[in-house]
Amino acid sequence: MSAVIYLDNNATTQVDPEVVEAILPYLTQYYGNPSSMHSFGGQVGKALKQARVQVAALLGAEESEIIFTSCGTEGNNTAIRAAIAAQPDRKHLITTQVEHACVLNLFKQLEKQGYTVTYLSVDQRGQLDLLELEAAITGSTALVSTMYANNETGTVFPIEQIGAVAKEYGATFHVDAVQVAGKLPLDMKTSTIDLMTISGHKLHAPKGVGALFVRRGFRFRPLLIGGHQERGRRAGTENVAGIIGLGKAAELAQLHLADLPQEKKLRDRLEKGLLVIPNTEINGDRKSRLPNTTNIGFKYIEGEAILLSLDRYGICASSGSACTSGSLEPSHVLRAMGLPYTTLHGSIRFSLSRYTTEAEVDCVLEVMPGIVQRLRDLSPFNNDQAGWLQDREEAVVVAR
Amino acid sequence: MWDYTEKVLDLFYNPQNQGAIEDPSESGIAVVFGEVGSIACGDALRLHLKIEVEADKILDARFQTFGCTSAIASSSALTEIIKGLTLDAALNISNRDIADYLGGLPEEKMHCSVMGQEALEAAIYKYRGIEVEQHEDDDGALICSCFGISENRIRRVVIENGLTTVEQVTSYVKAGGGCSSCGAAIEDLIATIEQEKALTATRVAAEIETAQNRPLTTVQKISLIQAVLQDVRPILLADGGDVELYDLEGDTVKVSLKGACGSCESSTATLKNAIEVRLRERVLPNLVVEAVS
Numbered sequence: 001m002s003a004v005i006y007l008d009n010n011a012t013t014q015v016d017p018e019v020v021e022a023i024l025p026y027l028t029q030y031y032g033n034p035s036s037m038h039s040f041g042g043q044v045g046k047a048l049k050q051a052r053v054q055v056a057a058l059l060g061a062e063e064s065e066i067i068f069t070s071c072g073t074e075g076n077n078t079a080i081r082a083a084i085a086a087q088p089d090r091k092h093l094i095t096t097q098v099e100h101a102c103v104l105n106l107f108k109q110l111e112k113q114g115y116t117v118t119y120l121s122v123d124q125r126g127q128l129d130l131l132e133l134e135a136a137i138t139g140s141t142a143l144v145s146t147m148y149a150n151n152e153t154g155t156v157f158p159i160e161q162i163g164a165v166a167k168e169y170g171a172t173f174h175v176d177a178v179q180v181a182g183k184l185p186l187d188m189k190t191s192t193i194d195l196m197t198i199s200g201h202k203l204h205a206p207k208g209v210g211a212l213f214v215r216r217g218f219r220f221r222p223l224l225i226g227g228h229q230e231r232g233r234r235a236g237t238e239n240v241a242g243i244i245g246l247g248k249a250a251e252l253a254q255l256h257l258a259d260l261p262q263e264k265k266l267r268d269r270l271e272k273g274l275l276v277i278p279n280t281e282i283n284g285d286r287k288s289r290l291p292n293t294t295n296i297g298f299k300y301i302e303g304e305a306i307l308l309s310l311d312r313y314g315i316c317a318s319s320g321s322a323c324t325s326g327s328l329e330p331s332h333v334l335r336a337m338g339l340p341y342t343t344l345h346g347s348i349r350f351s352l353s354r355y356t357t358e359a360e361v362d363c364v365l366e367v368m369p370g371i372v373q374r375l376r377d378l379s380p381f382n383n384d385q386a387g388w389l390q391d392r393e394e395a396v397v398v399a400r
Numbered sequence: 401m402w403d404y405t406e407k408v409l410d411l412f413y414n415p416q417n418q419g420a421i422e423d424p425s426e427s428g429i430a431v432v433f434g435e436v437g438s439i440a441c442g443d444a445l446r447l448h449l450k451i452e453v454e455a456d457k458i459l460d461a462r463f464q465t466f467g468c469t470s471a472i473a474s475s476s477a478l479t480e481i482i483k484g485l486t487l488d489a490a491l492n493i494s495n496r497d498i499a500d501y502l503g504g505l506p507e508e509k510m511h512c513s514v515m516g517q518e519a520l521e522a523a524i525y526k527y528r529g530i531e532v533e534q535h536e537d538d539d540g541a542l543i544c545s546c547f548g549i550s551e552n553r554i555r556r557v558v559i560e561n562g563l564t565t566v567e568q569v570t571s572y573v574k575a576g577g578g579c580s581s582c583g584a585a586i587e588d589l590i591a592t593i594e595q596e597k598a599l600t601a602t603r604v605a606a607e608i609e610t611a612q613n614r615p616l617t618t619v620q621k622i623s624l625i626q627a628v629l630q631d632v633r634p635i636l637l638a639d640g641g642d643v644e645l646y647d648l649e650g651d652t653v654k655v656s657l658k659g660a661c662g663s664c665e666s667s668t669a670t671l672k673n674a675i676e677v678r679l680r681e682r683v684l685p686n687l688v689v690e691a692v693s
């Protein structure tokens with residue numbers, strides 16, 4: 001296998017070498033507990049403070065508004081539960097159909113506990129309809145929780161407009177910004193967001209660390225109860241090395257915001273080249289999309305087979321097909337968008353990073369037409385006799 | 401990532417027998433295809449067979465598959481397995497044969513091998529003019545409406561593959577993998593099949609041992625004989641008699657006949673013969689029954 005061409009950066013990212021360098025002393029030399037009453041531990045506490053400043057800077061927040069967590073899932077769980085606890089009399093919650101599993105499954109559990117949840121739909125581009133939000137929200141809505149941008153399609157939601165509606169009804173506004181930190185500029189000072197989740201490993205920090213922005217003045221309730229760490233808002237001895245890494249990664253992400261136009265240019269080059277292949281479609285909102293993500297449906301073929309074919313060339317991507325998920329249903333995001341099955345099963349997401357090169361993009365463009373052609377040659381759908389299958393597809397769609 | 405065998409990857413990257421078969425319009429040669437799945441399900445297979453009519457034999461097999469790595473590899477494996485087989489022999493191919501040919505499949509991917517077996521069956525039934533629906537519908541209630549899976553299809557994979565959980569059934573035929581509301585129905589069906597199996601097992605255990613002509617140990621012989629006698633006793637008790645195993649010497653079964661029966665010479669002889677017949681049938685063919693007083 002040739003060198004790896006990593007175009008799966010919405011799944012996870014390479015840890016930046018500078019981040020590794022920043023972390024290492026905290027795995028070796030500076031192993032003290034930041035809570036200890038000696039200067040050996042105290043110096044670690046100072047490093048944590050610096051990391052907090054770095055993360056706050058990336059989000060345009062104050063350092064007191066940052067709580068370090070273990071991951072995006074913890075951040076989202078903490079935020080949603082805190083929002084519910086903040087307004088215990090309100091029993092209605094609003095989210096979307098295309099959230100990450102750690103949000104959707106939590107809401108499903110909350111439904112069993114007596115909450116009413118509205119799951120906002122999306123259109124064919126994966127975009128929300130603000131009118132639907134306005135129709136759903138009431139004075140008893142405790143929380144509006146949406147992602148900033150979708151991990152599968154890159155579609156970016158109109159966050160401030162959503163936030164304005166939430167504010168009007170006194171609902172807490174939580175945003176899962178895991179896919180956005182480092183990919184779009186963020187400024188909490190001018191935002192309507194009350195709570196916002198980010199995750200380290202999506203922005204070139206290691207796995208196992210994240211952060212939650214909690215707006216000053218918000219009546220926060222912790223998820224983990226224990227010691228005084230994070231000013232009593234997240235008990236448990238800090239993941240020092242991870243947090244130092246997240247701090248450094250945030251600082252670098254801030255610097256690299258300037259490179260985003262270049263990253264977008266490469267994404268567009270890739271996308272344009274792939275769309276030359278017949279029977280392909282972009283899944284997502286081309287007008288409002290993350291600069292690093294493209295999701296393309298290759299009709300009549302199946303995503304896992306495409307991924308395995310790419311794997312042979314060392315190319316890493318991902319798919320929303322049923323066969324890649326371990327479940328038997330294709331991606332809930334693409335289904336919520338109402339995409340036809342012909343596109344659904346053959347959808348491939350390429351997500352770039354600041355490390356992606358033009359040569360890598362060109363390598364994908366070189367091999368992809370052959371891969372698609374080979375699988376279409378194997379498929380019974382890419383010929384005129386395939387009528388029976390199309391009929392059946394329609395029948396199933398109607399049945400559902 | 402799925403843990404595929406080398407064979408699966410090899411047949412995915414270098415599939416054998418892909419494509420359709422043109423009808424040569426030769427006398428004595430028939431071309432037919434069978435199809436399963438749909439684009440909505442995420443996999444579909446069209447299997448083409450070239451059949452020598454006189455010999456009822458598969459001369460060539462080709463496939464067209466829409467699906468994942470293991471679906472393509474399973475299709476390719478199937479064509480290799482069935483080439484040269486008679487149609488009757490081909491109908492005996494199970495999904496497990498396909499999986500074994502591939503050196504195994506991840507459990508979640510077993511449905512790919514089932515798809516192969518079903519396409520084969522569809523092609524042969526089509527050739528023979530048998531409607532698959534008719535063949536299946538003795539009790540073909542739909543269990544999983546998301547994927548359109550009938551009770552019979554679930555029954556078949558459960559029995560052939562010895563499945564015991566809903567998750568396994570989902571992996572093999574997808575049933576339960578959609579809205580999962582049929583989970584309880586699948587569970588009930590598995591329980592029913594297990595009960596049926598258990599019943600059959602006790603009933604047939606003795607016969608199987610006999611049929612395989614496996615030498616029984618003395619202990620096994622005794623317990624099987626006891627089981628048969630237990631079955632006979634209610635009839636004797638009804639007539640005021642009884643039977644008890646007294647001893648076993650080699651293949652000679654010594655029983656003591658009691659009560660009403662034991663006192664009557666002719667009935668004892670009849671009874672001895674009746675018990676002997678049953679024991680020979682269900683335990684060992686060369687058993688001899690001797691009545692002791």
